[in-house]
Amino acid sequence: MKRGISTLGCPEKTLPEVVKLADIFHVDQIEIRSLSGSCDWAAELLKEENLACMEALSAAGRVSVLGCGFNLSCRENTESPERLVRVAERFGVPYLRVFGGIGFDEEIDDRIAGITLRNMERFSSLSSRVRIALETHDGYASAKRCLALFERIGMELPVVWDAHHTLFTGGESPEESFQLLGDRIVDVHFKDSLPGRDGKRRSVLPGDGEFPFSSLFRLLDNTDLTAVFEYEKMWEPELPPLENALKRIW
Numbered sequence: 001m002k003r004g005i006s007t008l009g010c011p012e013k014t015l016p017e018v019v020k021l022a023d024i025f026h027v028d029q030i031e032i033r034s035l036s037g038s039c040d041w042a043a044e045l046l047k048e049e050n051l052a053c054m055e056a057l058s059a060a061g062r063v064s065v066l067g068c069g070f071n072l073s074c075r076e077n078t079e080s081p082e083r084l085v086r087v088a089e090r091f092g093v094p095y096l097r098v099f100g101g102i103g104f105d106e107e108i109d110d111r112i113a114g115i116t117l118r119n120m121e122r123f124s125s126l127s128s129r130v131r132i133a134l135e136t137h138d139g140y141a142s143a144k145r146c147l148a149l150f151e152r153i154g155m156e157l158p159v160v161w162d163a164h165h166t167l168f169t170g171g172e173s174p175e176e177s178f179q180l181l182g183d184r185i186v187d188v189h190f191k192d193s194l195p196g197r198d199g200k201r202r203s204v205l206p207g208d209g210e211f212p213f214s215s216l217f218r219l220l221d222n223t224d225l226t227a228v229f230e231y232e233k234m235w236e237p238e239l240p241p242l243e244n245a246l247k248r249i250w
Contacts, residue, residue, distance in 0.1 A: 002225070031228050054091055063091070073101050108152055120153075120157075141162070147180060168193070188225050191231060
């Protein structure tokens, strides 16, 4: 198992600062979703001060996934895949992570399949090297629903397995999701959380919540998969610094 962090955990940091932090904690992989307080990583990576750093990361194979907010099963999207694919291709990043964009209770029917296929064609027309990887998020927050989509569209996609989502939204144990998704998994996300009074889960420091870290790590042991700590300080700024969290797990 490799170690990974998402830049959502330190959204204010520049790319060189993220790398410095990753090196302190012997982190192998960096998943880029935000930089310097912005989620427009495509613009940030092309800035002169970041080019050499990103090229070095790419050459070392330390960035395999770039996270974006594109919704694969939605007809309308505000994020343009064309620009994201160009940047991913420039730096040799193999995967762009996308969401589904539908509700968890929404039926995966022919309409959803048709929209999904059209969006996939849009991506495939842009690059033969950059692939989209579907995260187990929102409407696809379970391995079973991901497989239902793949059966409906007649093909399979790489999957970013968010083990927190498949457990607390999808109702699947880590063991069940891992077995169902199998070799479709290209990356793994995890975090810790507790339910609030409103029923919504809130992120907490590792070990203070309900996520079964030991179960997940046992599954990933002796694999080449990366366990990416998805500490979402970008969306939950009240969380302690990422450094505090990493000291608890690595």
